[in-house]
Amino acid sequence: MNRQFYAIAGAASLLIASIAGGAVFSNAEAQSASKPPVILIVDRAQLVSQTKAGKTIPEQAEKVKASVEKELEAEADKLKKEIEDFKKNASLMSEEVRKQKEQELAGQYQYGLPQRVQIMEKAFNAAVQNAQAKILVQSQPILKDIVEDRGATILLDRSAVMYAAPETDVTQEVIAKLDKKFPEVEVEKISLAQLEKQLKEAQAKAQQNAKN
16 A cells, blocks of 8 residues: 655745735744644554554455465366366367367466456455555544644644654554554455456446447
8 A cells, every 4th residue: 555644734824914005924823823833643554554454454364365275276177177078088189179178268367367366366355455445535634633632733644754752652642542543454255256246337338338
């Protein structure tokens, strides 16, 4: 997941008054203009890994991964059996049928199965990232409240900062509030059949749009 910093600015507009043909600031405006920014730090990686919800992700991900691997193994075993059956019965087939079946099995071995593996890997990674993203989404209003309460003008991610005073880091405060607000998150379960159905539906929709 790409790291980025959030900038939450709350600067007041400056009113310029013309006196004796020149522009001057009031004392309050001058103080506001010279006031240094209040910067806070949050470690979003910790929000994902150290919250109650985040700590459930690895175990869920392992179960989803095991299910994915089991399904892919079943596909590999199925293809292996088809190849073995073809070898046994190839001599009984006509040359045309044999060549057609041979090309079909070769295509499944070289492209079909590897493609399924790639699809499942992408879907698995997306499921984990989506679960992590949900935690970060839930943290946004909490961060907004903290920024407003402390009168901060800038909020940075820890990854963008070389050094910051400990009191500027609000990560643990956010984690405590997230644990109360959002203690659980689900890693979406995936299956090859479901993904292939979605892929076919997307392809059919694309073909229909192309015709229109």
